[in-house]
Amino acid sequence: MPEKKNSSNIGSVTKALNLVDLVMAGPNEGLTLSEIAREMKSSKSATHATLRTLVDHNYLRMSEPGPRYLPGMALIRLGDLASARDPIASLSRSIMNELSKKTGLTVRIARNYDGYPVFIERIDGPGVVRFFTPLGIRELPHVSSAGKAILAELSDERIREIVEESGLEARTPKSITTLPKLMADIRKIRVRGYAVDDEEDAQGVVCIGAAFYDHFGQCAGGISATGLKSELPIEEIAKLGIKILKHAEAITKKLGGKVKVRG
Amino acid sequence: MPEKKNSSNIGSVTKALNLVDLVMAGPNEGLTLSEIAREMKSSKSATHATLRTLVDHNYLRMSEPGPRYLPGMALIRLGDLASARDPIASLSRSIMNELSKKTGLTVRIARNYDGYPVFIERIDGPGVVRFFTPLGIRELPHVSSAGKAILAELSDERIREIVEESGLEARTPKSITTLPKLMADIRKIRVRGYAVDDEEDAQGVVCIGAAFYDHFGQCAGGISATGLKSELPIEEIAKLGIKILKHAEAITKKLGGKVKVRG
DNA sequence: GGTTCCGTTCGGTATTGCCGAACAGCGTTC
């Protein structure tokens, strides 16, 4: 996913990084050299050289019997390091754990990336249900509680910009798909301090989120708790909202920020 | 850390990947272009092009005010994906959680990489103490319980090879530094099924580990629990060993392997 | 044994990534 198609990038590096993404998106058994070369529309020899370089750096590894390429251990190493070096992720971890234990829900935090949420850490709930929630991806802001909590911290002007940029895609019949409806929800969020995603991203899935702030008073991101609709009756949501707001404030304090006063 | 200095690698890609490592090893505030160019012994313009490519792919990002380079969100994305795609890591997670909850210890699993342990997942204990335990790195096998548990599954011949390759570095006064002592410990591990690292890697830190097996009957890796020596009296260790062995067997079953019968 | 995939290696070509110089934006210092 090359976000910006900036020219004057180094071609061989771009190719190598795209190749990593290709292997990551590939099947669990891995991909063969020929498959990769075909997909990359490049010669086998050139692809081979790139692959060897990536294998030498452990970005990829070869499967045990068949010569197939798989994700390598350097990716785990870099991900772990990046997570450990991210002040928001590392400072929030204990608070996320606490929230997950108290509520039994899956807890996530997102960074505020120019108004868009990027989830950077996740603590799965104890139940058998696992939510498909990839990390490190710039997500649409209007279909997650953390995203909406971040949106609510922006100016109305900036919200309109973002909506114009990326639209209001309907993930479910309950998704917010018009700007007036979104703004109405944003106003509610600004008053009560927490956001609710009631099956707006996935059917049967509810999540509640609140924003936290850095030492500049800027919105640094949002924390959210996710669960099944059947486990979260309406009357619980308000209570949970307050609880999540409290945990968001705890993160704000850890980041050295000022807790927002709500009227 | 380029493991093998294989020639005929793609230079610009190698440079780019080394550059990622450089930023990862750098300070939390990030590195400037000039600093990176100096360190890489390359011109600013060339380094700039490489950096831009990495930023476009989100491997790196720029710090908010000052133009400094920091780890990007793609690393978290790839690490999360790699972890999710690793069958050992994803199948073991629930078992690791259970073990951590029961014991209150930090639980880790390592893959068997040609006899060397590579830790791929970690669940921190509830306490305030955090152990510095990076993931995705080929570690020395003789200073961790998971490493020794994996070693015990190899032939004596292979163990000698590994010791010759990487030596027996002393991390603490209690580290095993001679082959006969290592072999004596290995024999004990083979009998009782679990390995103990009694302050052999770090002072005041104890860990206990056991191996698990894949459907070929090969040792796929090891699981270990880590805690402070003061929390783990000698008489507890045997009990804990049995407990960890049981959890290792649970992982073996999930991997479709056969549980080893011990005499 | 033939056929068809696979992965790997090897030179020739021209693409392309490198360098150094020059420019522009800040902050400090004199």
Next chain:
DNA sequence: GAACGCTGTTCGGCAATACCGAACGGAACC
């Protein structure tokens, strides 16, 4: 205020180098 040092950025020219295609060697399958 102006000069300096440090940034990051851009541009053209040269040479290195990453590409390609062909050829080889091995495995699997018919």
